[in-house]
Every structure is written in structure tokens, then in C-alpha cells.
Amino acid sequence: MPRRRSLVDTTGTFSLLDDLTPPLRWPEFFGDDRPVELEVGPGKGVFLAHAGAEQPGTNFVGVELAKKYAIISAARAVKAGLDNVRVVAGDAQKFLDDFVPDRSVEILHVYFPDPWWKKRHRKRRVVNARFVDRASKVVKLGGELRVMTDVEEYFREILDLLTPHPAFEPIDESRVESGDAWQLQTNFANKFRIEGRPFFGERYRVLEP
Ligand SMILES: C[S@@+](CC[C@H](N)C(=O)[O-])C[C@H]1O[C@@H](n2cnc3c(N)ncnc32)[C@H](O)[C@@H]1O
Structure with a gap:
């Protein structure tokens, strides 16, 4: 007999990018004016739930391409009783380009982005020159971009994009x-x-670049 999934009502926490109207205004989107951090590709939403619980004074939004995972992320936040987490199902680049206002995000988080190993698929990597440039505009001056990956070659590629970019200054002493x-x-x-x-x-x- 198939195992029954518990159904969680994610209304108010989950949205489809296609259902939103650009540009977003965070106070309207969240219903309050707490500062906003954004995660690209939250997967199953462990970071969002953890950070949302640790920092109740901050709003967190995740943008996740895979609708199935976006729903899992939203359900995790709802089950944890968090009112400061939202999850949008859609493409992060589109979200950043068209929906996220300039200088409106405190911290942009990108953790373990898909490596797209095959050479012909590399252009699908979410962290690329276009992404980095948009990141330099959506994050507030004095805010942060945080990136983590297990793929050293991808990490080097990200460093090669960020190191010469005038808008980014590394915070940590050790880069690897x-x-x-x-x-x-x-x-x-x-x-x-x-x-x-x-x-x-x-x-x-x-x-300021
Ligand atoms: C390897 S998983 C990492 C998940 C999570 N950040 C973690 O550390 O456990 C990468 C996630 O990024 C999502 N993703 C890939 N391309 C994306 C895009 N263009 N926009 C939004 N999410 C994307 C994938 O669907 C996947 O859930």
C-alpha cells in the first residue's frame, strides 16, 4: 500500500514565480518590513528553516527552480511555524532580473549550486557573469554575497568572476x-x-563599484 504523505498547507509561504507581478515590494510580499535575505536554489529548504528560526527579525526568501523542492522547502518552514520564510518556484536569474528591486537584499546566499559537469551543459550554471553582475546590484551596499560549493573547479570559476569585480570585496582571510x-x-x-x-x-x- 502506498505511504500517505502528510499534506501541509503552504498558502502564503509558497508561490509560483509566474503568479507574481514584478517588481516585488518586500513589505507587501512579506507583510512586514523586516530586512530580507535571499537564497538561490534552497533545495529541500534546510537553510531557510534553520536561518528563519535563528533570525526571527529577518525575512528569508528562497527561489528554487524545481517546483517539487520549492514545495518541500515551504512545507518545512510551515511545519516549523515560521512566519518569516517564503519560497518562490522559478528561475533565480529571472527572479533577480525582473522581480527583486535594486539594493533591497541584505545577504544573497548560494549554496551548492548544481555543477553541470558536462562541458556542453556548463552554460546552465547559475553562478555566471550575468548572475554576478545582477547580484552586485540587488544586494545593499555593505551587504553580502555568500557562496559555498563542494566542486573546487566551480569554486575557482566563481572566484575568477568575483575577484576582479569592483563591487565585491572578500571578507574571509582564507579563500579555500x-x-x-x-x-x-x-x-x-x-x-x-x-x-x-x-x-x-x-x-x-x-x-559601490
Ligand atoms: C545541489 S542542490 C543544493 C540545494 C541546497 N542549496 C543545499 O545546499 O542543500 C541545487 C539546487 O539549486 C536548484 N537550482 C538549479 N538551478 C536553479 C535556478 N536557475 N534557479 C533556482 N534554483 C536552481 C536546483 O533545483 C537544486 O534544488
Whole structure:
């Protein structure tokens, strides 16, 4: 007999990008004026739930391409009783380009973006020159971009985009280190930590370019 899934009402927490009207106004979107942090590709929403519970004074929005995962993320936040988490199902680049107002995000989080190993698929990587440029505009001056990946080659590519960019200044002394320094809570980070697999991250301050 198939196992029954518990149904969680995600109304108010989950939205389809296609149902939203650009540009967003965060106070309307969240219903209050707490500062906003944005996660690209939250997967199953472990970071959003953890951060939302740890920082009740901050609103968190995740934009997740896979609708199935976006719903899982939203359901996790609802089950945890969080009123400061929202999840949008859609493409992060489109969300950043058309929906997120300039200089409106405190911290932009990107954790374990899909590596798209095959050369012909590389252009699907979410962190690319266009993404970085838009990130430099949606994050508030003095805010942060935080990136973590287990794929060293992707990490080097990200560093090559960010290091020469005039809007980004690295915060951490060491550029390549175990993500354990941050005690980052995501599904992938927790899995890799148990496996003893290294991962690489950097935090950047966003400055006037
Ligand atoms: C490898 S998973 C990592 C999930 C989570 N951040 C973690 O650390 O456990 C990458 C996630 O990014 C999502 N993703 C990939 N491309 C995306 C895009 N263009 N916009 C939004 N999400 C995207 C995938 O659907 C997937 O859920």
C-alpha cells in the first residue's frame, strides 16, 4: 500500500514565480518590513528553516527552480511555524532580473549550486557573469554575497568572476577552506560534513563599484 504523505498547507509561504507581478515590494510580499535575505536554489529548504528560526527579525526568501523542492522547502518552514520564510518556484536569474528591486537584499546566499559537469551543459550554471553582475546590484551596499560549493573547479570559476569585480570585496582571510568554519546548515553541507568531504566557500562584501 502506498505511504500517505502528510499534506501541509503552504498558502502564503509558497508561490509560483509566474503568479507574481514584478517588481516585488518586500513589505507587501512579506507583510512586514523586516530586512530580507535571499537564497538561490534552497533545495529541500534546510537553510531557510534553520536561518528563519535563528533570525526571527529577518525575512528569508528562497527561489528554487524545481517546483517539487520549492514545495518541500515551504512545507518545512510551515511545519516549523515560521512566519518569516517564503519560497518562490522559478528561475533565480529571472527572479533577480525582473522581480527583486535594486539594493533591497541584505545577504544573497548560494549554496551548492548544481555543477553541470558536462562541458556542453556548463552554460546552465547559475553562478555566471550575468548572475554576478545582477547580484552586485540587488544586494545593499555593505551587504553580502555568500557562496559555498563542494566542486573546487566551480569554486575557482566563481572566484575568477568575483575577484576582479569592483563591487565585491572578500571578507574571509582564507579563500579555500572547509565550510565548517561557517557551520552552514544546508542539506548538502550536512551530508558532506558527515562524509568528510571538503567544500569551499567565500563571503563577499558588496561595495559601490
Ligand atoms: C545541489 S542542490 C543544493 C540545494 C541546497 N542549496 C543545499 O545546499 O542543500 C541545487 C539546487 O539549486 C536548484 N537550482 C538549479 N538551478 C536553479 C535556478 N536557475 N534557479 C533556482 N534554483 C536552481 C536546483 O533545483 C537544486 O534544488
